[in-house]
Amino acid sequence: MNDRPLPAAESYTNTDDDWLEAALLADGREHRAQYLDDAGFTARVIAALPAPLALPAWRRPALMLLWALAGLGIALALPGAVVDVAYDVMHVVAGQHVSLSGIGAAVVALAVAAWAAAAFALRDD
């Protein structure tokens, strides 16, 4: 056994048992010194693992199509709302003093948001 504290180890070790304790410890050391060559064992284990879960190739385009259809469906279901929101946004924007740097910042922010959304949608499962 190892050298860590074994509170009751002495309870079953007495002088009469010393030879057996020594023999067990020696046997343990011999056991730990033994190294078994892999000899193809690892390859057998890996070959026996279940096949990786392969997603069908059509899954990603089908998902994108479904999202596009859902977006289109919402837009068609709420035509007035979309136009109203677009009109109000244009109205608010037109009422603001917009600088060239402001437009640039908005474009960059929109691009980052679009890139993040695309990365999220196309992420690995």
Add this chain to the structure above:
Amino acid sequence: MAESPLADAELIARVVVRDDRHAFSELVRRHQSAVRTTLRRLTGGNHALADDLAQETFMLAYRNLGSFRQEAKFSTWLYRIATNAYLAEARKRKEELLGDRDSGVADDESGDAPDDDAGGPDPERAASLSMDMQRAMEVLSDAERAAIVQCYHNDLSHEEAAQVLDCPVGTVKTHILRAKQKMKARLAAWARD
């Protein structure tokens, strides 16, 4: 410059998060020897059965790696799975194993005594004692043998062995005490020597 080997924890994370088979094969390669030698001890030197159980151990480890909380060492966790696999197999084969063991013990009755001219710690004598120790372990119950293997061969503390064997520390100590009493009787000739 050669890359330093990844720690077990990093390999485990790769397997759990990305199902990285390469990382899992590295884990198997690292621990296969310890698991297989332990199972060889537990099965009384049945190498084929030990390797089958070792393969089952790693398959179970792969399936349950997500539940490994890293509270114990990975090797200790593997010993636990291996020991459970052995005990389940032993229960399944109880009758068959007991039959084999009884006949083995009967055949070995005359082989316990060391040679009369055996003197100091020479290799031949040590090898003879080692073989007799292995035979003596065959008279132990499955639980007693498992306790001896975990504490003496795998160098686990009583607390770690209790985790592996899924029993209280006191039970481990009782198993070891009884195992040593049986082995002492079986190896009496070595004590007289």
